[in-house]
Amino acid sequence: MLVFGNVIAVGASDYGASTGGVIRSSYSNFGNHIDVVAPVGDGSPSPSGALIQCGVPGGVCANNNSFVVGQGTSYASPQVAGVVGLMLSVDSNLDTASVRSIFSQTSKDVGTSGKDSQFGYGIVNTASYLDIISSNYQAQQYFTWYDSIDQNLSWIVIGNPNAFDVRVKIQIPDLDIVDYLLVTPGKVRTFSRNPIISGPIIVSSDNGENIYSSQRSVFDSNNIRSFNEYPSISVGNLDTKYYFTWNDTLNGNRAWTLVGNPSTTQTANVTIKIDGQLKGTYSIAPGKNITPMFLGIQAGPVVVESSIPVYATQGYFMTILSMNIKVEIEQEFSSISLDAQLSILHMIGVANQTKSYYT
Incomplete structure (x- = not known):
C-alpha cells in the first residue's frame, strides 16, 4: 500500500x-x-x-x-x-x-x-x-480589570518589538476566555470582547518573547465619556509592596484598590492600609484578584503589602461639580513600587479626555 x-x-x-x-x-x-x-x-x-x-x-x-x-x-x-x-x-x-x-x-x-x-x-x-x-506560552504582562458592559469600551493593544513573528495568548480566567493573536514584527494587534466585566487579564507570549501592551478604555456615564490608557504590569515588575498616593471616596467619588495574584500555586496574603490605618486583610487564591472600595475616606497614602509578588492598580471614578458644570472621569493608575536597588521602579502617568455638560 x-x-x-x-x-x-x-x-x-x-x-x-x-x-x-x-x-x-x-x-x-x-x-x-x-x-x-x-x-x-x-x-x-x-x-x-x-x-x-x-x-x-x-x-x-x-x-x-x-x-x-x-x-x-x-x-x-x-x-x-x-x-x-x-x-x-x-x-x-x-x-x-x-x-x-x-x-x-x-x-x-x-x-x-x-x-x-x-x-x-x-x-x-x-x-x-x-x-x-x-504549553510554551509564558505569562509576561497583567491587567487587573476589563470592563466593556453597558456603554463602556475596552481594548488590549499588544505590540511586537522583535524582528520576527510572536504568538500571544490573552486569558480572562474567571470567564474561561482564551484568545490567540499572531503579532508581526513592528506591528500591534488588538483584543476586545463585549460585553464583559472581569479580571484579571493575563497576556502571555510564546517562549516568553518580548512584547509590550496597554489597555485603552472608554467609560460612559449618561453620555459623559472619559478616555483612559495605561500600560500593563510586567512580570519583571511584580512586587510585594505597592503605594498609591491618595484615596478619595467622598462626595460621590469612588476608588478601588485592585490586586491580582499571578501565582498558579500560592495564595497571596494581602493587607491594605490607608494613612497608616489597616483597612482590609485578604487571601487571594492563585490566579484571582480582589477589588475592594473603602467608602468615606479622603486620605493617603494607600499601601498594599503581600506575602508573595502580586500586581496592583487603583481605579477612580470622580464627579466634579463647579460653576454649573458636571464632569465625570474614570481613571486607572499603576502604583509606585519600591525595591532595594531602585528608589522608584516605575511610575506611570495617565492621560484622560472628558466631555462636560451643564446642569
Whole structure:
C-alpha cells in the first residue's frame, strides 16, 4: 500500500456493548498506516457514535433542533480535520510531522498499548492537543480589570518589538476566555470582547518573547465619556509592596484598590492600609484578584503589602461639580513600587479626555 508522508490517516472507532470498551468500527480500514481514530460508531446511537446536527446534506431530520446519526470514516476524518484546524489557529507553523507528533503524545490510547494497527495512536482528544500546543506560552504582562458592559469600551493593544513573528495568548480566567493573536514584527494587534466585566487579564507570549501592551478604555456615564490608557504590569515588575498616593471616596467619588495574584500555586496574603490605618486583610487564591472600595475616606497614602509578588492598580471614578458644570472621569493608575536597588521602579502617568455638560 502506498503511504504518503504528508497525510494523516484517520480510522473510525465504535463502542462494543459486549466488551464494554472501544473497538474498531467494522467498516474502518486498519494497518500500520493508521495515525489516529475518531468516534463514529456503526450507525446507531452509542457512547462513541457521531450525532450530527440537522442540515447535513442527505440527513433525514424530524425538525431543525434534532440530530441525525452519521457513520463511516467520512464522519471521522472531519473531526480530526477540525482538531488540526484548531491546532493551526494556535500555531500556524505546525507541519505534518509536528501534528503527527502531537497525536502520538496526546491521543487516548486504546487497544494494544502504544501505536497499533487498529487505532493508530488512539482516539482524538481535542483538549489534550490544545494543551500541548499552548504549553510554551509564558505569562509576561497583567491587567487587573476589563470592563466593556453597558456603554463602556475596552481594548488590549499588544505590540511586537522583535524582528520576527510572536504568538500571544490573552486569558480572562474567571470567564474561561482564551484568545490567540499572531503579532508581526513592528506591528500591534488588538483584543476586545463585549460585553464583559472581569479580571484579571493575563497576556502571555510564546517562549516568553518580548512584547509590550496597554489597555485603552472608554467609560460612559449618561453620555459623559472619559478616555483612559495605561500600560500593563510586567512580570519583571511584580512586587510585594505597592503605594498609591491618595484615596478619595467622598462626595460621590469612588476608588478601588485592585490586586491580582499571578501565582498558579500560592495564595497571596494581602493587607491594605490607608494613612497608616489597616483597612482590609485578604487571601487571594492563585490566579484571582480582589477589588475592594473603602467608602468615606479622603486620605493617603494607600499601601498594599503581600506575602508573595502580586500586581496592583487603583481605579477612580470622580464627579466634579463647579460653576454649573458636571464632569465625570474614570481613571486607572499603576502604583509606585519600591525595591532595594531602585528608589522608584516605575511610575506611570495617565492621560484622560472628558466631555462636560451643564446642569
